[in-house]
Amino acid sequence: MLTILFDGVAYGMLLFVLACGLAVTLGLMNFVNLAHGAFAMAGGYVTAVLMNRYGIPFLLTLPFAFLVPSLTGLVLERTLYKRLYTRSHLDQVLFSIGLVFMAIAAIDYSMGSQQQLIQLPTWLLGRADVLGIQIGRYRSFIIAVCGILVVVLQFILTKTRFGSRLRAAVDDRRVACGLGINVSMIFAVTFAVGSGLAGLGGALGAEILGLDPTFPLKFMIYFLIVATVGGTTSITGPFLASLLLGIADVAGKYYVPSFGAFVIYTLMIVVLVLRPQGLFARAR
Amino acid sequence: MKSHTEDDVRRVLTRRGRWGFSEIAFWLVAVATLVFMPDRHLILNEIAIIALFALSLDLILGYAGIVSLGHAAFFGLGAYVAGILAQQGIGNPLIGLAAAALAAAILGLATSFLVLRGSDLTKLMVALGVALILGEVANRMAWLTGGADGLQGVNVSPLLGLFEFDMFGTTAYAYSLTVLFVLFVLARRVMASPYGLSLRSIRDNPLRARAIGIPVNRRLVVIYTLAAAYAGSAGALLAQTIQFVSLDVLAFHRSADVMLVLVIGGAGYLYGGIIGAVVFKILQDYLSDLTPQYWLFWIGLILVLLVLMDRERMVSKARTLWKRTANRLTHRAEPLATTRTAREI
Numbered sequence: 001m002l003t004i005l006f007d008g009v010a011y012g013m014l015l016f017v018l019a020c021g022l023a024v025t026l027g028l029m030n031f032v033n034l035a036h037g038a039f040a041m042a043g044g045y046v047t048a049v050l051m052n053r054y055g056i057p058f059l060l061t062l063p064f065a066f067l068v069p070s071l072t073g074l075v076l077e078r079t080l081y082k083r084l085y086t087r088s089h090l091d092q093v094l095f096s097i098g099l100v101f102m103a104i105a106a107i108d109y110s111m112g113s114q115q116q117l118i119q120l121p122t123w124l125l126g127r128a129d130v131l132g133i134q135i136g137r138y139r140s141f142i143i144a145v146c147g148i149l150v151v152v153l154q155f156i157l158t159k160t161r162f163g164s165r166l167r168a169a170v171d172d173r174r175v176a177c178g179l180g181i182n183v184s185m186i187f188a189v190t191f192a193v194g195s196g197l198a199g200l201g202g203a204l205g206a207e208i209l210g211l212d213p214t215f216p217l218k219f220m221i222y223f224l225i226v227a228t229v230g231g232t233t234s235i236t237g238p239f240l241a242s243l244l245l246g247i248a249d250v251a252g253k254y255y256v257p258s259f260g261a262f263v264i265y266t267l268m269i270v271v272l273v274l275r276p277q278g279l280f281a282r283a284r
Numbered sequence: 285m286k287s288h289t290e291d292d293v294r295r296v297l298t299r300r301g302r303w304g305f306s307e308i309a310f311w312l313v314a315v316a317t318l319v320f321m322p323d324r325h326l327i328l329n330e331i332a333i334i335a336l337f338a339l340s341l342d343l344i345l346g347y348a349g350i351v352s353l354g355h356a357a358f359f360g361l362g363a364y365v366a367g368i369l370a371q372q373g374i375g376n377p378l379i380g381l382a383a384a385a386l387a388a389a390i391l392g393l394a395t396s397f398l399v400l401r402g403s404d405l406t407k408l409m410v411a412l413g414v415a416l417i418l419g420e421v422a423n424r425m426a427w428l429t430g431g432a433d434g435l436q437g438v439n440v441s442p443l444l445g446l447f448e449f450d451m452f453g454t455t456a457y458a459y460s461l462t463v464l465f466v467l468f469v470l471a472r473r474v475m476a477s478p479y480g481l482s483l484r485s486i487r488d489n490p491l492r493a494r495a496i497g498i499p500v501n502r503r504l505v506v507i508y509t510l511a512a513a514y515a516g517s518a519g520a521l522l523a524q525t526i527q528f529v530s531l532d533v534l535a536f537h538r539s540a541d542v543m544l545v546l547v548i549g550g551a552g553y554l555y556g557g558i559i560g561a562v563v564f565k566i567l568q569d570y571l572s573d574l575t576p577q578y579w580l581f582w583i584g585l586i587l588v589l590l591v592l593m594d595r596e597r598m599v600s601k602a603r604t605l606w607k608r609t610a611n612r613l614t615h616r617a618e619p620l621a622t623t624r625t626a627r628e629i
Contacts, residue, residue, distance in 0.1 A: 032404070032405055032408070084591065089351055093353065093543075094590065094591050095587065095588055097540050098583070098584040098585065098588035101583050101584030101587070102580075102584035102588070103584075105578045105579075108577065108580075109577075217536060221413075221416065262420060265416050268409065268413050269413045272410050276406045277402070
């Protein structure tokens with residue numbers, strides 16, 4: 001029971017790191033970016049390639065798993081995404097699905113369609129017995145890393161100047177522009193960091209979620225659930241939503257395996273029907 | 285003065301409902317393919333089915349402005365209903381078609397209350413969720429649907445008791461084309477009616493539409509249900525003409541493909557789905573020959589390029605060019621009338 005809770009929390013934390021970039025993109029520019037998973041997949045593949053081809057240890061690959069997707073994100077944002085902010089949601093959906101399809105085919109072409117396996121360092125393998133609860137070492141590692149990230153993000157968002165500018169821009173973009181805040185620059189930075197975090201999440205999650213070319217499509221719905229259910233006004237909303245989603249998913253798969261997928265989708269539809277603006281957001 | 289404007293408006297609006305020369309020519313060409321391209325009937329049948337599916341998406345996307353990524357739910361439900369009926373011994377294709385359309389319409393009506401809430405993204409997510417749940421149901425109920433192996437043993441009896449479904453697809457294509465035509469005429473009639481006009485006003489400005497007394501939600505529920513029935517019919521046609529149903533009919537990529545088809549052809553004038561289906565299938569045929577595995581890449585590239593090129597501007601440019609040439613041919617100065625009327629109001 002507690003083990004399931006623990007696994008669920010680890011899974012939820014992972015989802016949060018994967019999806020928080022998407023929540024900010026949605027909130028800031030009202031941009032429906034279905035291609036967020038592609039950045040996560042990029043991070044996962046960076047780690048897999050560095051480890052399996054060049055023999056670099058797992059921990060050292062993580063910075064690259066952050067940097068490569070975030071630079072890619074920055075370039076794409078400045079060249080392509082930027083033009084689509086003022087367009088209709090239909091255009092944004094089409095564009096980002098197109099990107100997802102291209103990413104899937106490109107990875108399939110260059111890496112093959114099989115699952116990528118990564119060999120974790122031995123000190124992260126196995127389970128430890130703490131107070132009678134079976135705890136996976138790797139999952140505790142994930143919880144620790146993601147926990148630190150959450151605290152850092154929350155700190156940046158609430159205590160720094162950049163954070164207050166970002167919040168102002170999310171609240172009302174036009175007024176923020178009028179006050180001389182460079183919204184376009186803030187957005188580029190946020191997009192890059194969000195993509196980088198997704199990449200990091202993809203690398204950390206390669207072991208738990210699996211990593212193959214269809215990753216962006218398989219988890220697209222999860223990311224979108226986190227962003228829509230959590231709401232986009234704060235970081236706590238998506239965080240609680242991902243924890244909820246993680247625990248519900250793990251528990252659903254464990255207790256009612258034949259209804260595993262239904263639990264999530266039904267939960268999502270119920271939440272969205274009852275609270276279309278998100279579980280933790282204020283209605284506007 | 286007022287009555288004069290009223291007459292003008294009425295004339296402009298009814299003229300829209302009249303069949304133009306190019307439209308008649310379009311359908312004559314479609315019938316001609318039935319006679320003159322006998323060795324292509326299998327692929328033409330597929331085109332007709334995709335066209336009907338895209339037409340159904342056009343009803344909600346082009347006329348009501350609802351972005352749905354879960355439209356395959358209705359297509360798949362229709363396919364399974366028709367397939368299972370045929371498998372259980374009710375082989376009459378027309379009964380299967382009607383049952384599929386009805387089942388899809390009921391699902392559409394039931395889910396419309398969930399889908400038509402909240403922002404664009406919420407709509408998109410709920411529609412997607414419905415499709416995913418349906419896919420999961422079909423997967424779990426393997427005793428009924430055959431699960432991942434697909435539905436085997438679909439036996440469709442001859443159409444109207446006369447025409448056997450042959451292996452060259454001639455009957456199949458004639459059947460699909462007829463259904464497409466009948467449903468198209470119906471959709472065209474609906475969209476030229478005051479109801480269709482009210483839908484357009486909802487798409488262009490929901491707030492204003494509500495303010496002039498249009499019951500926005502009720503209109504959207506009706507069109508969503510109708511579109512679901514259309515998609516169900518398209519699914520039924522697929523199940524009956526290829527006599528096999530697999531989980532693929534409910535897959536995400538089907539919803540994405542149909543959106544691409546509609547976007548290629550252009551949404552909001554009913555022919556977009558059909559033209560898009562022709563272009564899409566030809567492209568697919570050509571590109572899969574080139575690189576069989578990486579067809580997905582080309583779809584993605586086309587989507588990205590289409591969006592970046594700004595379709596709407598291109599379409600409106602093409603439309604003015606077309607009107608100008610058409611006017612030059614017929615020596616009429618009609619299009620000015622619309623602008624003048626609008627100003628007088």
